[in-house]
Amino acid sequence: MDKKKIGLFSIVAALIGLWFAFDLGQYFTLEQAKSQQLALQDTIASQPLTASLIYFVVYIGVTALSLPGAAIMTLLGAALFGFWWSLLLVSFASSIGATLAFLFSRYILRDWVQDKFGHRLAPINAGVEKDGPLYLFTLRLIPVFPFFVVNLLMGLTPISTRMFYLISQLGMLAGTMVYINAGTQLGEIESLSGVISPQVLFSLALLGVFPLCAKGLMGLFNRRRLYSNWPRPAQFDQNMVVIGAGAGGLVSAYIAAAVKAKVTLIERHKMGGDCLNTGCVPSKALIRAAHTMAEISRADEFGITTDRPTVDFARVMDRVQQVIRKVEPHDSVERYSKLGVNCIQGDARILSPWEVEVNGQRITTRNIVIATGARPLVPPIPGLETVNYYTSDTIWSLETQPKRLLVLGGGPIGCELAQSFCRLGSEVTLVEMADQLLVREDSDAASLVLQSLQSDGVDIKLSHRAMRFEATQDAKGQPLYRAYLDLNKEKQVVVEFDALLLALGRVANVQGFGLEALGIETTERGTVQVNTFMQTAYPNIFAVGDVAGPFQLTHAAAHQAWYAAVNGLFGQFKKFKADYSVLPAVTYTAPEVARVGINETEAKAQRIDYDVITYGLDDLDRAITDGADHGFVKVITPKGKDTILGATIVGTGAGELLAEFTLAMRHGLGLNKILGTVHPYPTMSEAAKYTAGVWKQANAPQTVLAWVEKYHRWMRRDRTGAKANDSKPTLPETQFKQERDS
Incomplete structure (x- = not known):
């Protein structure tokens, strides 16, 4: 924090300190206001403008410093100045004071808060940028909500100062009028609870709900406007049409069929998409062949002599195709047809939000899921x-x-x-x-x-x-x-x-099937723009997998597909936001690199106060026996806590070892729980337990252990009170060694 901020903070803190040190709050009580009412009225009658200015400035100061006195000042102002003049003074003074508190919070705290917690506040910041005025207006309409908290917290968000002031000026008006109306009868008020009757509270509650109702009505209006150019069918052929039979499309169709919805799945090329035909399955089959060759070349390390191995590349590639054919039935038309999915091969084109054409056939549907995947990037390099x-x-x-x-x-x-x-x-x-x-x-x-x-x-x-x-x-x-x-x-x-x-990334398939005609937007990365419910600009059109991003992973596509299918079929009752907080990923090199949650690089970028726990696999017995004693397990936790923020594993079978950490993160289990779980010996899975042990050792309660050590020393004393000898065994040394070794 720079000197200017420190200086301002010191001044504000000193003013607040003086308020409490001199007990100035005693002058801002209901009893005090009632007792001084007549005396102050005489003063105001003789100097109305000066009194109004002093009142105005004091009100701003109390509000700006978030001091407990604004409510009493509002009542007193109404009793002294009358309804309309006090309404003018209080309305502007409260908004100006609130804006000063807002600016103080923004100047002193916002940069620090955003730097430290920016990654966690990103959704809130995005929401405020989009609907901030509506949220603020709702909060201002509810007078029982602590306004000083609203002032300080809104200062940490991206909302503009001008917008904050205007919305505050308008939103606080209703509550101000209620208090001023009550203040005109100050002599009859016995407590602040008497300011607002149940009827008035109910009216204000309705005012508070009004912006939410307005938002719903605006949403309905926008949807009607969005769909106005597209005639809605009187009835639908399908509950859902899915375009693309890769991982995302298959899971969407599977879920729809499982809940007895009528669903059509359209694929232009091969069922299974990239994962089965050109991605996960063939690449892992090739990696297996390469791994076998590498293992054979290490045979001498294990005392085995072999002739010089050779590679028949044609047979290697033939096995790759055999593996694809063996997995193919899992994603086949026959399987999905038996599940109740109507499978069609052809080029799909979206004609309207409720109509898809394929092979000259028009299908009406309540929902559409776009799962068209991506293709490899081919850069424009000369030659x-x-x-x-x-x-x-x-x-x-x-x-x-x-x-x-x-x-x-x-x-x-x-x-x-x-x-x-x-x-x-x-x-x-x-x-x-x-x-x-x-x-x-x-x-x-x-x-x-x-x-x-x-x-x-x-x-x-x-x-x-x-x-x-x-x-x-x-x-x-x-x-x-x-x-x-x-x-x-x-x-x-x-x-x-x-x-x-060329292995330079992949480009989402967003063209050639009607998105342009509907005006569905794409992101800077070229993927279809979706919200947290996997919806595009049209609430009944969803996108999942590589075409939606941001993760180009088969299991991520399947994960998104669940949300798209459930939100599409049952969203009128309950919608679910896609959760990517615990999403594992594996790179299948040797050694494998497996990760879930954040890594150390991301923790630094997010300025998290974290600990790093690392366990080397060269210490693991099973890794040593298998000749796989290389790599490590690295876990990121908050400082001094066993909560798992992320885990990175590098080593043989890292992808399999990652599952335990993924499960722990998904269900909120910390390293203490992993440490308390029995793992079979000798296995690679013990690496998780030993990693937890490293954390436990680093976070052992040293003060408690020091007292425990003293306790054990006291317990070793003999009955005569002589101290135990900590440096020598009580048995003769040779006998001690024999018994120890036995």
């Missing part, structure tokens, strides 16, 4: 179209293993596939424009992945950017591709390759 490039969608068409593979992008997909192809025998170069791999992870986690990829043979070029590509021929007339990389605009690096894999 790209001349080289042999693949994406995470098309790499599975490879039949011949590339001798030299260039991978652009050091995110999860790029790292996973770069390591896999390298382990299977390709010469792999990975290019990342940032200064670390996996930029969303902590640097220590990314560093272990970097070391592992390099030990496998991947040539990693950080802080490099691909500037252009070139296609030529070698001396034998075979195609030769070159990439020209820029190292921080200081040095150009040339990399020759046979195949290029």
